[in-house]
Amino acid sequence: MSKKIFLPLWIIASFFLFLYSYTQVDLSLTLSSVSIYQTIEKGFQYIGWFNRPLSTYLYITIFTFLFILYFWTIKLVSNNKISRKVVWTAILFVTGILFLSYNAFSYDLFNYIFDAKIVTFYHQNPYLHKALDYPSDPMLSFMRWTHRLYPYGPLWLVLTVPLSFIGSNVFIVTFYLFKLLMAGFFLLTVYSIEKIGRVLKLSNVLLPVAAFSFNPFVLSESLVSAHNDIVMMGIAMFGAYQLLDAKIFKGTILYVFSIGIKFATALILLAFFVLVGIKKKNYFIAVSVFAMIIAVLLATIRTNFQPWYLLYIAPFAALLFDKSYIKIPFMIISIAAVVYYIPFLFTGNWDVPIPSILNYIMITSIVLSAIIVIVRTSFSKRMR
Numbered sequence: 001m002s003k004k005i006f007l008p009l010w011i012i013a014s015f016f017l018f019l020y021s022y023t024q025v026d027l028s029l030t031l032s033s034v035s036i037y038q039t040i041e042k043g044f045q046y047i048g049w050f051n052r053p054l055s056t057y058l059y060i061t062i063f064t065f066l067f068i069l070y071f072w073t074i075k076l077v078s079n080n081k082i083s084r085k086v087v088w089t090a091i092l093f094v095t096g097i098l099f100l101s102y103n104a105f106s107y108d109l110f111n112y113i114f115d116a117k118i119v120t121f122y123h124q125n126p127y128l129h130k131a132l133d134y135p136s137d138p139m140l141s142f143m144r145w146t147h148r149l150y151p152y153g154p155l156w157l158v159l160t161v162p163l164s165f166i167g168s169n170v171f172i173v174t175f176y177l178f179k180l181l182m183a184g185f186f187l188l189t190v191y192s193i194e195k196i197g198r199v200l201k202l203s204n205v206l207l208p209v210a211a212f213s214f215n216p217f218v219l220s221e222s223l224v225s226a227h228n229d230i231v232m233m234g235i236a237m238f239g240a241y242q243l244l245d246a247k248i249f250k251g252t253i254l255y256v257f258s259i260g261i262k263f264a265t266a267l268i269l270l271a272f273f274v275l276v277g278i279k280k281k282n283y284f285i286a287v288s289v290f291a292m293i294i295a296v297l298l299a300t301i302r303t304n305f306q307p308w309y310l311l312y313i314a315p316f317a318a319l320l321f322d323k324s325y326i327k328i329p330f331m332i333i334s335i336a337a338v339v340y341y342i343p344f345l346f347t348g349n350w351d352v353p354i355p356s357i358l359n360y361i362m363i364t365s366i367v368l369s370a371i372i373v374i375v376r377t378s379f380s381k382r383m384r
Contacts, residue, residue: 003082006073010090010214013069014097016062021224023048023055024104026142031102031172049348056346063338066216071331077210087206091190091213098223099183100176105341106225106308107144113174114139115150116164119157126150126157139171155260156228182226185234186213189222189315192237196319199244200281204322211327212318217334221308229311232261236268237315240288243272244281264299264312267291288316289326304355305362307337324376329369336365 022044025031031041048055076082103109111131118126122134131137131146140146150157163181167174190213197205212218222230239254255272258265271287274280292312299309310333320326339361343354 003076003086006076006082006086007090007093009069010073011093011097013062013066014094014219017066017219017224018097018101019044020058020062021101021104023058025102026107028141031175048345052346052348056342059342059345063216063220066219067335067338070214070216073210073214074207077206078204080204082206084206087210091187091209094214094219095183095187095223098219099179101179101224103179103225105220106227107142108228109175109178109226110139110143111145111148112156112160112228113164113171113178114143115152116157116160117169117174118150119161120164121169152228152262153260155257156231156262159231159261179223179226182228182230183223185231186222188234189230189237192234192241193315193318195241196237196244196285199241200285200319202319202322208318208321211321211330212315215314215330215334217307217337218311218314220338221311225308227308227311228261229264229308232258232265233311233315235261236265240268240284240316243275244284264292264295267295285316285319289313289320292316305358307340310334310337325373328372328376329366332369332372333362333365336361 022041025041025045025048027045027049030038032038047058073082077087114131114137115126117137117139118124118129118131118134122129124133127150130149131140131143134140159181160178163177164174167177190209193212194205194209197208202208221227235254236258239251239258241251242248242254243251245251252272255265255268258268268288268291270291271284274287275284295312296305296309299306314330314334317326317330321330340358343357344350347354
């Protein structure tokens with residue numbers, strides 16, 4: 001493929017994912033009262049809810065297209081065949097398109113919106129009140145996990161309550177304000193990765209940028225499903241940049257803010273002690289990857305594994321993407337994280353035996369990654 005079609009292909013692929021996301025609009029949710037839109041929306045919903053084989057086929061086709069583009073992008077960037085300007089232009093276009101998508105693969109965004117609504121509309125404390133305490137609220141018809149109290153740090157409310165206030169209880173406005181928040185922190189994460197790459201004097205600074213920002217799994221969980229993990233990681237990565245740039249106070253404050261969103265990044269304090277104690281910047285990234293792996297394991301033990309937990313690891317791992325023992329698992333597990341949703345899309349439920357199938361998918365991806373890394377390493381040693 002010619003690199004001249006790099007940008008058009010990413011725009012087309014993102015647009016297909018944007019369109020597909022609206023096949024998953026909950027049947028109890030109407031995004032607009034305009035009659036022509038409702039007609040279009042029902043057509044999309046029919047595919048997602050009542051023609052599941054077609055929906056699954058479209059999902060597989062779109063993400064296959066995205067991964068092919070992703071691997072091609074990595075090759076172009078690795079060989080210095082594409083400029084920073086083109087890469088960032090594509091990132092901005094992709095972000096702009098997917099910011100407008102529906103949160104197709106998760107209902108968490110609705111919980112974020114309702115948590116803030118408890119403060120701005122009901123004037124109550126979400127740490128003490130849950131969605132079920134307001135049974136007449138129309139949002140309950142399309143929400144999940146309405147029985148849980150607010151589980152996040154206080155800074156998440158600091159960021160979301162103003163959006164809820166601006167939205168003035170108009171759902172569609174509030175919805176896109178929250179999506180815009182996620183898009184902004186996705187871009188902050190990418191920006192921080194590039195800045196860290198320059199501080200570390202990486203030979204190819206664009207490689208970790210491309211490895212993270214064009215990864216279909218990252219795009220799906222950050223921009224489509226819009227998990228607040230990307231906000232936590234955006235602040236954490238900007239904090240890491242400040243720390244590595246010898247701005248210890250600013251970096252420390254940002255890490256505290258990151259923990260104030262969700263608590264997973266508290267484990268990065270291990271890397272902080274490494275940086276301050278032995279002053280090895282490269283070790284900081286490696287220890288951060290290790291710390292975030294522990295965070296994923298702890299989150300999995302506490303509840304069960306969710307693909308978006310991998311967002312804890314992805315930004316730091318991208319900075320080590322030139323290492324085959326990172327790149328290979330990064331790619332294979334990213335594919336597994338996307339495949340994770342296929343059983344649900346095909347059946348419409350998470351019932352037995354789907355949990356076992358999902359565990360098999362992730363365990364297989366980890367084992368396969370380990371086997372390929374070991375074989376590759378062994379082969380390289382023999383060739384020397």
